[in-house]
Amino acid sequence: MKKIxxxxxxxxxxxxxxxMMAVLGGKTIIWRTYESARNTGVFDEVMVVTDSDVIYNEIVSNGGKAVMSKKEHESGSDRIAEAVEDMEDVDIVVxxxxxxxxxxxxxxxxxxQVFEGETGKNVQVASLMQVLTDWKDIEDPNFVKVVVDKDFNALFFSRSVLPYPRDKAVNTTYYEHIGVYAFRRSALLQFTRTPMSPLEAAEKIECLRYLENGISLKMVVTDYMGVEIDTPEDLERASRYLENK
Incomplete structure (x- = not known):
């Protein structure tokens, strides 16, 4: 399988x-993201897809690969789907x-790995999640929560506390959705041809479009992945994380 x-x-x-152009430890956020993805060594190719000349030049001038997207998009998945439209030899897109x-x-x-073997043949989309233990993070709408079934297929995603602990005596595990998705190419292209769904529009969580259209997401539990930078406060947290690392 060709994986990009x-x-x-x-x-x-x-x-x-x-x-994306904010500086974190002497490097821009987007370059650090590109560099870390490339350095994992698990992909046949790594590329930035952007609507910004500034971001494009940042990647290319440092020796990376980037392509310009042609139009505005509702989500990141819509943006990368444009890029893979002509990549017919690609099997899995992350x-x-x-x-x-x-x-x-x-x-x-x-x-x-969830795409491999007999069981993997039925997986169209997969994503990552990690355990949340700090109640402040659980209540924070910037932390997208996900609940899963017994086979770790996603049931729902929300910025609200999910599940709501009406019975506080029940030992509940809270998962944060990490915004890393893996798609079969066909599933990604189908996604971008499907209109934004009502729940996706309300929550501003793109993977709800899959659930609303009856497509399962296989969730994979992972350890702490560092800091996702959504706000200036997150950048401060990332700087502290980098110093400690």
Missing amino acids: ALIPARYAATRFPGK NVQGDTPFTQKEPLEKLL
């Missing part, structure tokens, strides 16, 4: 405009969010 990583990156982020500068090898290997 595509990193969608737009400049005009709502909560943190220009965050969407690595541009604001995840600490991408690691082991979680990506676990994610790709």
Whole structure:
């Protein structure tokens, strides 16, 4: 199977405009993300897909690979789908969010493994999640929560506390959805041809489009993946994480 990583990156982020070009430990966030994905060694190719000349030049001038997207997109998956439209030799596409500068090898290997063997033939989309233990994070809408069935297929994603602990005596595990997706190429192209769904529009969580259209997402539990940078406060957390690392 040919496996590629595509990193969608737009400049005009709502909560943190220009965050991809913010500096983290002497390097821009987008370059750190590209570099960490490439250094895992699990992909045949790594590429940034962007609507920004600034981001494009940042990647190419440092020796990386980037392509310009032709139009505005509702989600990162829509953006990378444009890029793979003509890549007919690609089997698995991994969407690595541009604001995840600490991408690691082991979680990506676990994610790709779910597509292998007999059981993997039925998997169309997979993603990562990690355990949340701090109640402040569980309540934070910037942390997308996911609940799963006994086979670790996603049941729902939400920015709200999910599940709600009405009975506090029940030992509940909370999972944070990590925005790294793996798709079969056909599933990704089908996604971008399907209109935005109502729940996706309300929550601003793109994977709800799959669930609303009856497509399962296989979830993979991983250890801590570092810091996803959505806000200036996250950048401060990432700086502290990098110093400690």
